[in-house]
Amino acid sequence: MLIPKTHPRAASLHIREKLVQGYRSGLVIEEGLIAHGRGEAFDYLIGEKTSKNALKAIKAAATALVSARSPVISVNGNLAALCPKEIVQLAKTVNAKIEINLFYNSEKRTKTIAHALKRNGAEQVLGVDQKFSRKIPRLDSARRVVDKRGMFSSDVVLVPLEDGDRTIALKKLGKKVITFDLNPLSRTAQTADITIVDNVIRGMKILIEMSKKLKKKKPVTAKFDNKKNLSQALVEMNNNLRRIAYA
Numbered sequence: 001m002l003i004p005k006t007h008p009r010a011a012s013l014h015i016r017e018k019l020v021q022g023y024r025s026g027l028v029i030e031e032g033l034i035a036h037g038r039g040e041a042f043d044y045l046i047g048e049k050t051s052k053n054a055l056k057a058i059k060a061a062a063t064a065l066v067s068a069r070s071p072v073i074s075v076n077g078n079l080a081a082l083c084p085k086e087i088v089q090l091a092k093t094v095n096a097k098i099e100i101n102l103f104y105n106s107e108k109r110t111k112t113i114a115h116a117l118k119r120n121g122a123e124q125v126l127g128v129d130q131k132f133s134r135k136i137p138r139l140d141s142a143r144r145v146v147d148k149r150g151m152f153s154s155d156v157v158l159v160p161l162e163d164g165d166r167t168i169a170l171k172k173l174g175k176k177v178i179t180f181d182l183n184p185l186s187r188t189a190q191t192a193d194i195t196i197v198d199n200v201i202r203g204m205k206i207l208i209e210m211s212k213k214l215k216k217k218k219p220v221t222a223k224f225d226n227k228k229n230l231s232q233a234l235v236e237m238n239n240n241l242r243r244i245a246y247a
Contacts, residue, residue, distance in 0.1 A: 003202040012040060012048065015082065022081025026112040029104050032078045035161070038245075042182035043199050045237040051204060053232045054198040056113060060224035061158070061178045061194045062094075062210040068156035068176075071096040075127075076103070079160050079200065080113045084120040086204040091122070093211045096158070099150040100127035103163055105142040126150040151175075160200045164188045180204075184230040195226055197233040240242060 020038050022028035046054075065071050073087055073096050080087070081102075091098050114125040126132070126147040134152040136144045143166045146152050157170055160180040164187025170177050170197050172190060180200040181189040189195040196203050 002214040011201075012043070013038075015199075019078065020090075022077065025081075025116075026109060027081045027116060028077045029109075031104060032076075039161075039182045039199075041143075042237075044187060045240055046067055046182070046197065047232070047240050048199070049203050051197050051233070051236055052229040053229060054196055054203065055206070056211055057194055057196040057224070057226075057229055058198070058203060058207050060222070061196060062207055062214050064156050064176055064178060064194060065090075065094040065096065065158065065207075066214045067210055068094070070095075070154045071156045071158070072126075073098050073157045074101045074151065074157055075099065075113065075117065075168070076101065076161055077113060079111065080116050083201050083204050084116050084199075084220055087117065087210060088121040090158075090204065090208050090211065093208055094217065097150045097154075097160060098122055098125050099147050100125060101143050101146060101151070101166075103141055103143050105145075114213045121152060136166070136169045136173065138172070139165060141165060144169070159188075160204075161187045161190075164191060167191045189230060190227075195230060196223060197230070 019028055019033060023033060071094055073091055075087060075098060082093045087098060098117060100110050102109065110128055114128050117125050126149055132147045132149055133145050134148045136146060151157055154175060156176045159167060162179050167177050167179065167188045169190050175190045178194045178201055179188050179192040180196045180198060182197060182198050182199065183189060
């Protein structure tokens with residue numbers, strides 16, 4: 001059966017193919033494919049579209065990034081495979097540094113990701129040169145190693161597709177943490193300051209455009225209640241399930 005290009009299912013298949021290509025090129029590992037499959041299931045629950053609820057979080061994220069003193073975009077293999085151009089575009093828009101940070105770390109994989117980002121226009125990629133390394137206290141995984149020019153000295157960090165332990169550790173260091181997470185119940189989603197419950201490919205594009213608009217005027221930091229926003233996302237998922245069940 002042929003699926004129209006405009007159908008949400010076609011977008012899902014395209015994303016899968018990008019992950020597979022990322023795996024073949026050394027950006028993504030097997031565990032990353034499993035993590036994506038889990039996220040894809042939650043994307044079905046939100047109707048494979050960006051909700052009004054997610055748009056509120058994206059606006060709050062754009063405001064935080066534009067207003068930040070030293071923002072950083074943390075990049076892992078899945079993110080580099082899915083939206084390398086958007087990473088670079090967002091970094092240039094909000095004047096953020098790009099830093100590679102991997103749970104399953106290797107020098108070869110780090111260099112492969114750095115090369116992919118530079119091929120898409122990144123002028124500087126942190127997290128490659130070990131002489132600038134610093135360690136996040138009370139964190140045991142390889143993700144504890146960060147760049148002193150980047151995350152270690154940042155005030156706002158965007159950590160799409162993140163693990164909960166490092167989100168908690170970054171918060172303890174006084175960082176404002178923004179994340180993309182399709183699971184509103186995950187530790188990352190629950191711990192972050194701003195959680196965007198949306199597919200990262202859809203959400204990053206909107207985040208870039210919203211950041212561009214906010215740069216043209218002085219952004220006003222409005223109060224954002226992440227817990228309330230996550231609760232609304234769960235209600236939305238439940239309503240979608242009800243519509244499917246009674247269709």
